[in-house]
Amino acid sequence: MPETNRIEYKRELSTDVDIEKEVIAFLNYHEGGAIYIGISEAGRIIGVEDADGDMLKIKDRVKNNLAPSAMGLFDVVTEEREGKNVIKIIVASGREKPYFKKKFGMTEKGCYIRVGTAAEPMPQPIIEKLFATRTRDSIGKIRSNRQDLTFEQLRIYYEEKSKPLNKQFKKNLELLTEEGTLNYAAYLLADENNVSIKVAKYKGVNRIDLIENNEYGYCSLIKATKSVLDKIELENRTATQITSKERIDRRLWNPVALREAVINSIVHNDFTREVPPKFEIFSDRIEITSAGSLPEGLSEEEFFEGVSIPRNRELMRVYRDLELVEQLGSGVPRILGSYGKECFRFMENFIRMTFPASKEVTPQVTPQVTPQVTPQVRRLLTVFKGEHNRQELQDMLGLSDRKNFRTNYLNPAIEAEFVKLVDPNSPKSRSQRYVLTELGERIRNIG
Known part of the structure; x- marks a missing residue:
């Protein structure tokens, strides 16, 4: 596939490759685009030797050398092409154009735009026009009406992914306005807010005939x-x-x-x-x-x-x-x-x-018989309060032996269809979580 207005190829990542320029051009382009590292301009697959190292360098350069912040607007992933690793940088079109190199500011040396298959300097009149119309009502710029927010729930979710938050997390996650106050994004992610989602x-x-009206909220949006x-x-x-x-x-x-x-x-x-x-x-x-x-x-x-x-x-x-x-x-x-x-x-x-909904036909009629439930499985069902990983369930049950927990508690509950995997496509994933099925809810409620 040749280069296009939305695809850019780079043979390798080196000091001679101005990756910031290419990312800025796509951020300022109305469609965004993708940059591939490890593919020649002619489209030949070269591959990269140190994909993990290069990915870290790319993230660091984009994070530190561009303004406004591009965090949340780009992804860096690896793909396998012809048996070789290739890095793909996915860039979304930003809403705070113009984006530019911090070193040169909003000048033709700092701002770029995608023109055809190349990143070209942005003319100064366009830079000034974009800046004048820049979006200023984003949740990152709106000051939270509360400044006494706490983030324990958010800390827990990050720790579950082995990404503990440090003392600078509010700044790192862009939960502060330019003046240093908590913004509306922080309000949405805080332990307490006034946002409720209805199901x-x-x-x-x-x-006409409402039979359930559930509200989930007043807590972290996560x-x-x-x-x-x-x-x-x-x-x-x-x-x-x-x-x-x-x-x-x-x-x-x-x-x-x-x-x-x-x-x-x-x-x-x-x-x-x-x-x-x-x-x-x-x-x-x-x-x-x-x-x-x-x-x-x-x-x-x-x-x-x-x-x-x-x-x-x-x-x-x-x-x-x-x-x-x-x-x-x-x-x-x-x-x-x-x-x-x-x-x-x-x-x-x-x-x-x-x-x-998929077409519903007369379901197979089965007698309503309460399944036999072992004491261990019944104990497991009672501790569920939503999604949990294995360690959380063990801790709530006071069990230290992983084999005992899986053999006598978790696996029988899954086999009986009382508990299901949140990600069934990755049954052995370390981040796997479990949740009660409708049958599991019914059995737990029977007591």
Whole structure:
């Protein structure tokens, strides 16, 4: 594949390669782009010898040499091409243009823009025009109405990922305004706030008969997000179709697409309007509504092609740190892999995603018999309070023997379908977490 307006190749990372210039050009470009290290200009795969080392250098250079901050606007990942490691730098279009090299400031030596397949100096008139229209109402620039915020929940989530927060975390995570006060991003991520996300459930196909109205919030947005994901996962039950030849089980909604939709609606919600995203479950569909239209400069066509302009880069950075988001621009393509463009509706002030439920047929009738539950498994079910990793469950049970815990508690609960893996595709992952199934909830409530 040749270089394009959105793809740049570099044979290697060296002092002669001005990686800052290339990143700035894509930040200032309305579509963003990708830079590959280890591929020649002609498209020949060269590979890199020290991928991990080069990735650290790239992150350090972009973090320290660019302004405004590009954190939350770029990803650095590795890909295997023809058996060789290649580094890919994914850059989103920024909302605080113009971006520039700190060393040269907002001058033609510091600002660049993508023109065709090259990064060209940005003319001074364009620099001044972009600066005059720069977005100033982002959650990172709005001062929190509370300055007595605490972040214990956020500390716990970072420690779970072996990324403990240091004393400078508020500055490092950009939770401070330019004046040094806590900003609205900090308010959203704090232990206490006034933000609540609603998950409503209706009996029919309209909003007349409300049967559940759950609220998750007044806490760190990360905790609220995980609670919403747990609730939606419980609602995404398995529909069964019985034919003359086989029994077909399928979820009401594609779990991968649904998870991406939930995360996207929260991370890209326009919180400056003080309107949180809303989740509504009907008998035939689920609707997810987030505040804010498409970011300025992003067309629907570009949106569907995966072009990313993060509305809340501070949140995006934290969600990526905590592995709730994999990489920039991956959410919409994953949703489109299961649902068509018609599932999106763009309104003047909102974006709504509507996912129809898979066709439900008469399920196989099984007698309601309470399964036999061992004392160990029953003890395990009683300690669940959402998602937990193995060590948390052991600690809550007061068990030190990992083998005993897995053999007599966890594995039997999973086999009986009382407990399920949050990430079933990586059953042996060190970061694996577990949650009760609907059956597990019912058994626990029976007592």
